[in-house]
Amino acid sequence: MLIGYGVWISRLVLGAVFGLSAVGKLTDLPATRKSVADFGVPIRWGPSMAIGLPVVEAVVAVAVLFPWTAAFAALLAVFLLAVFTAAIARLLARGKRPSCSCFGSVSEKPIGVRTVVRNAMLAALALVVGVGAVVHPEVPGVLATDAVGGLLALAVLSTVVVWLFGQVHALRRRVDAHAVSALGAEGLPVGAVAPEVELFDTRDVRTTLESLLVQGRQVLLVFVHPGCELCAALARELPAWRARTVDVLTIVVVGNGDAAEQDRWGREQGIGEMPALVQRGNEAALRYRVRGTPSGVLIAADGHVLAPVARGAMAVRDLILLAKKGVRQ
Secondary structure (H helix, E strand, C coil), X not given: CHHHHHHHHHHHHHHHHHHHXXXXXXXXXXXXXXXXXXXXXXXXXXXXXXXXXXXXXXXHHHHCCCCCCHHHHHHHHHHHHHHXXXXXHHHHHCCCCCECCEXXXXXXXXXXXXXXXXXXXXXXXXXXXXXXXXXXXXXXXXXXXHHHHHHHHHHHHHHHHHHHHHHXXXXXXXXXXXXXXXXXXXXXXXXXXXXXXXXXXXXXXXXXXXXXXXXXXXXXXXXXXXXCHHHHHHHHHHHHHHHHHCCCEEEEEEEECCHHHHHHHHHHHCCCCCCEEEECCCHHXXXXXXXXXXXXXXXXXXXXXXXXXXXXXXXXXXXXXXXXXXXXX
């Protein structure tokens, strides 16, 4: 009986994941079409693929619940995950990291090793579901009706809650983007007091601007995004710049979102001992009126903004040269 419940729960989990993926893609077709194009699907097939893929995922989500279709649904799930993972591996091998949008706009994060691991885990779950459907075709019929209904209701409720949480997260990103667009002129005036910000590392330890302004050194906040190729190119140069300016300048790489992902991205770019920290939402970018990446904000040792916001890798390099000279613009 316990094995039977395990088979049923594994099917519910797989159905919930594919259901979330299907709903997320269908409710944000523009993001889905962009993701499909980023993954190399020809333009003429893009619109059809953007609709067809979530429809197939919805079929998997429903079919996995019935004993006579569960094995087929599991096999289809493994096939979809294998194709998707192969596409991810091809892009990563080429140095490209487009946004996944696997669950629509709520999951617009660059692909990476974590995406591959997640897909591998889901494929393993799908294989378990397929084997369970073949070995125990009587499930869920042999289980208590109230238990089957309760677990199904719990799965549906959990799926809705996760979807709503994702929608709130996506709405917050849109609000942040709108706030940035409504800031007026980009950057704070030269000489303005630099606003205090809170940045966090992988252990959720807080770093403040006050703690960075030590030993009379200036601070350069370099705003980046893991999916930005120009950011990656600039990040790979930063260790050399740090070695030349270590006596007068503290360079901090600032992203947003997941601290572990930001730290991993920093290690992939070889930034060495420079901290790769994250802001909550877009708090730091909003306070410094930073609108894009890569961008740099140079702060004097006395806590004042030393130069206009530098947009682009070349402009950030100019800020580093300015800090090295120790001259206020």
